[in-house]
Amino acid sequence: MSRTDTxxxxxxxxxxxxxxxxxxxxxxxxxxxxxxxxLAKRRLPRWSSPLVAAGSAALGCGAGAAAGWHNPVQWALxxxxxxxxxxxxxxxxxxxxxxxxxxxxxSLVWVCFLAAxxxxxxxxxxxxxNGSGLISGYFLTHSMGGITNIQPGGGIYHAxxxxxxxxxxxxxxxxxxxxxxxxxxxxxxxxxxxxxxTFFVDVMTGVPSIVAxxxxxxxxxLGLGFGPSGFAGSMALALLMMPVVVRSTEExxxxxxxxxxxxxxxxxxxxxxxxxxxxxxxxxxGITTGVMLAVxxxxxxxxxxxxxxxxxxxxxxxxxxxxxxSLPLYVWNQYKxxxxxxxxxxxxxxxxxxxxxxLLNLLARAVARWKSPRGTGR
Amino acid sequence: MDTSPNSAPTGVRGKAVRAGDRIFRGxxxxxGLALLLIMAAIAAFLGYRAYLAVSRDSVDFLTSFEWxxxxxxxxxxxxxxxxxxxxxxxxxxxxxxxxSVGIALFITHYAPRxxxxxxxxxxxxxxxxxxxxxxLWGALFLVPYLDGLTRWLDHYLGWTVVFDMSEPGSPAxxxxxxxxxxxxxxxxxxxxxxxxxxxxxxxxxxxxALALGATRWEVIRTAVLPFGRSGIVSAxxxxxxxxLGETMAVATVLSPGFAFSWRLLDPGSGTFAQNIAAxxxxxxxxxxxxLIASGLVLFxxxxxxxxxxxxxxxxxxxxxxxxx
Numbered sequence: 001m002s003r004t005d006t007x008x009x010x011x012x013x014x015x016x017x018x019x020x021x022x023x024x025x026x027x028x029x030x031x032x033x034x035x036x037x038x039l040a041k042r043r044l045p046r047w048s049s050p051l052v053a054a055g056s057a058a059l060g061c062g063a064g065a066a067a068g069w070h071n072p073v074q075w076a077l078x079x080x081x082x083x084x085x086x087x088x089x090x091x092x093x094x095x096x097x098x099x100x101x102x103x104x105x106x107s108l109v110w111v112c113f114l115a116a117x118x119x120x121x122x123x124x125x126x127x128x129x130n131g132s133g134l135i136s137g138y139f140l141t142h143s144m145g146g147i148t149n150i151q152p153g154g155g156i157y158h159a160x161x162x163x164x165x166x167x168x169x170x171x172x173x174x175x176x177x178x179x180x181x182x183x184x185x186x187x188x189x190x191x192x193x194x195x196x197x198t199f200f201v202d203v204m205t206g207v208p209s210i211v212a213x214x215x216x217x218x219x220x221x222l223g224l225g226f227g228p229s230g231f232a233g234s235m236a237l238a239l240l241m242m243p244v245v246v247r248s249t250e251e252x253x254x255x256x257x258x259x260x261x262x263x264x265x266x267x268x269x270x271x272x273x274x275x276x277x278x279x280x281x282x283x284x285x286g287i288t289t290g291v292m293l294a295v296x297x298x299x300x301x302x303x304x305x306x307x308x309x310x311x312x313x314x315x316x317x318x319x320x321x322x323x324x325x326s327l328p329l330y331v332w333n334q335y336k337x338x339x340x341x342x343x344x345x346x347x348x349x350x351x352x353x354x355x356x357x358x359l360l361n362l363l364a365r366a367v368a369r370w371k372s373p374r375g376t377g378r
Numbered sequence: 379m380d381t382s383p384n385s386a387p388t389g390v391r392g393k394a395v396r397a398g399d400r401i402f403r404g405x406x407x408x409x410g411l412a413l414l415l416i417m418a419a420i421a422a423f424l425g426y427r428a429y430l431a432v433s434r435d436s437v438d439f440l441t442s443f444e445w446x447x448x449x450x451x452x453x454x455x456x457x458x459x460x461x462x463x464x465x466x467x468x469x470x471x472x473x474x475x476x477x478s479v480g481i482a483l484f485i486t487h488y489a490p491r492x493x494x495x496x497x498x499x500x501x502x503x504x505x506x507x508x509x510x511x512x513x514l515w516g517a518l519f520l521v522p523y524l525d526g527l528t529r530w531l532d533h534y535l536g537w538t539v540v541f542d543m544s545e546p547g548s549p550a551x552x553x554x555x556x557x558x559x560x561x562x563x564x565x566x567x568x569x570x571x572x573x574x575x576x577x578x579x580x581x582x583x584x585x586x587a588l589a590l591g592a593t594r595w596e597v598i599r600t601a602v603l604p605f606g607r608s609g610i611v612s613a614x615x616x617x618x619x620x621x622l623g624e625t626m627a628v629a630t631v632l633s634p635g636f637a638f639s640w641r642l643l644d645p646g647s648g649t650f651a652q653n654i655a656a657x658x659x660x661x662x663x664x665x666x667x668x669l670i671a672s673g674l675v676l677f678x679x680x681x682x683x684x685x686x687x688x689x690x691x692x693x694x695x696x697x698x699x700x701x702x
Contacts, residue, residue: 074526098593105595109488112480116569119562120504123515130518177409184406197410199688200417206616206684207420207677208623210651214673215420218427222666239420242413272402293506300508303625303651307658328510332626335514343518350511361506365499 044094052090056082076118080111131351134344140352143325144313152341156349158315159330163356165319166230166309166326167299170237175291178242182249182287187275204243212239213304221308228310230319233326236304241294248290252283285371292364296357302328327353420677428671431664439671445636445653447661447668454668456650456675458638462553463649463676465642466628467621469557470564475614477561478568483598485569486576498573505566513630516559517551521631524550524558528643543643551633551645556652559631560624564617571616575609576602608690615687619680625651650676 060079064072087107092100142155181201185194216236220226256279264274280287310323311333327349334346432439434452442455481501485494528543528550535541583601592600603610628649634656635646648656654669661669 074530098596102593102595105598106488109480109484112477113484113489116477116481116565119520120500122519123507123512123562126515126519127511177412180406180409181413184403184410188403188406189410193407193410197413199685200414202688203681203684204413204417206619206623206680206687208619208625208651208680210623210625210654211420211424211673211677211680214654214670215423217666218423218670219419222427222663223423239416242416246413270398272399275402296506300506300510302508302510303655306655328508328626331510331514332630335517335630346514350514353508354511357506357508358503361503 042094044091048090049087052086053083056080056086080114083107084111127347127351127354130344130347131349134348135351139348143315145315147313149337150339150341152344154345156327156330156345156352158312159325159327159349160352161315161317162230162309162312162319162324162329163299163327165317166234166237166305166324167295169231169234169319170241170298171291171295173234173238174241174294175245178245178291178294179249179287181242181246182253183275183280185246185250186253187271187279201243201246204239205247207240208303209236209240209301210303210307212236213307215239216304217307228308228323229321230309230316230324230326233305233309233324234319236308237298237301240301240304241298244294244297245291248293249283249287252286252290253279255286256282285367288371289364289368292360292367296360296364299357299360300328300353302332305329306332327356421674424670424674424677427667428674431667431671434664435668443638445648445657445668447665452664452668456672458636459648459650459653459672460675461638462632462647462652463622463679465647466553466557466560466649467618469554469642470560470621471614471618473558473561474564474568474617475610478565478613478617479572479610481565481569482572482576483602485573487594487598487602498570501566501569501573505570509563509624510626510630512559512563513627516555516627516631520559521550521555524555528552528554532643539640540642542641544641545644548645549633550643551631552643553632553647554642556628556632556649559627560621563624563627564620567620568610568613568617571613572606572610575606575613579605608693612687612690615683615690619684619687622683623651623676623680624649625655628652629655650679 057079060077060082061075064075064078084104084107088100088104091103095103139155140160141157143158144154145158147154181197185198188194189197213236216232216239220232220235221228226232260278260282261274264278265271269277305326306329309326309329311329312323312325316322316324331346331349331353334342334349337343431447431454435454436451437444437453437455439455441457442453443457445454445458446452447454485497485501489497529546531541532543532546536543579602583605584597587597587601629652632647632649632652633645634648636648636653637646639647650672654673657665657669
């Protein structure tokens, strides 16, 4: 049944054109007689692509089921291969080789896109399905105090609190430095020093989070002898956040029209006041967006937090003394415990975390849209 | 000073202006300097700790295949880690680069215009998903799912050694799975950068190709890809940098084990970052120094990869600026 589906378009389109042209090279039709001269080459009808797709999907799944494969991914792979092959053969026969190459490229691009969407949809779906069961007011307002590892119950209040404190501290450390560095690069920069800063900011963006954690560990904990604390984690998070803030500040300041600066300077306003009162407010929306995106990025960082904050099932509201918990760390620790109750908690924590990060992202973009420069004379 | 009524106010004002400017300039310059100092401090502190560890190592740190800093004498090396990191990253790149370029082309050249915007936005959001969630998904969803595929590979391609499993049916907590998970994770990064590059291709190039009768694929092959080649390379290297340093996702998926094996489907191996996460809690102070030493190697590698990527981007900027 599926076999006839894939061949159907070829038969129909050859019936629609000159008789039995499907077997001959394209040029042959033109040579046969003046009655048949057409400037446009023959095209496959528009509905042939979905038909081939449906046909190869049916065939792929059918063959997969027949061969006893239990994995739908393998069915999909086979279907995709069949689709590409069928498209090529069909187009080469009707439209010519170059068109066939074009179609194959198009279908490969589509396959790439679908292949990327599948894991991402699955990731979102799995997290929501597994995590939503446990989320409740109780879960969000209680800690793990008094709950043994295999016991259901408990909550993430301590982790939420820890994450908010650590991320807040990290932002307080990183945002001013990042902002001022961005200002320096755009407003004052231009020498070799600025070039070096730009280069190292770029390189710093790529520093793995665990290396940032190891650095703070070797400097703060092993070097100066402090124990694990939320603040140690914040320092590592700040390191990861700084380059992101610098980059976004830089990009945004570059968008501020020169006329604004010149007008302000021409009125005799000193440069630093021009920057503080004219340039920065103009770019404020974009900079806010950049900082929020950076916050979203560090909220999910686990590795440095694991090395430096250590984890704590109880509520510790003081980020400067003693081990704390954080959301990503909570997810990781609960996963590591490996029993049903803890894995459920891990999923619920993951859902909370992902919701928090996505919310920050959406907010950041909303700010960007709301504050986007409208008609700034450029 | 006060004798000339005209110059006095401007002089005072000028001084005040210069002071404010100097402070502000100093602050912003100092921030830039602080960033450089932090980078230097990272290298210095990691280097010092690494030196403490490696100087007491009884075997060659760079080539040895064991990890036993608690032993007498301590013996640890990064052979397994280097191998595992390289293999998982290579698998990730082999999968992610073509697919990402495909997605980027899809967004810029194939997708219906109404779909392209939201799609780009979606991919942006994906880059923000925390790695520990990728890890959770990988361990509890992807690993059972890949069982069938690994059995199939073992059955039909087992003769290649690489795809041979010493115990068919063992869970797919292998470098291979880690590579696939890393591919999913770095996909958004490579896609985003490539997309930006493809978008910058001069319209005139594409129109010229179209005017010569090129099909859409021929336009891409002759105008878009050559223009975007260096962009794709640097995007891939940024992705590689992320894959090399990824910790939690790999640590969740890979079953801990410190064995060197060419059998990529066998569970148990290590990468630099995964090993640090896995061994950190049980390590004593010296063990931590040893882990820091391996972290320093990772730092150096990612520094090289990212630096190279940025240099390529910078060179391309100059080139395209001159051409535009």
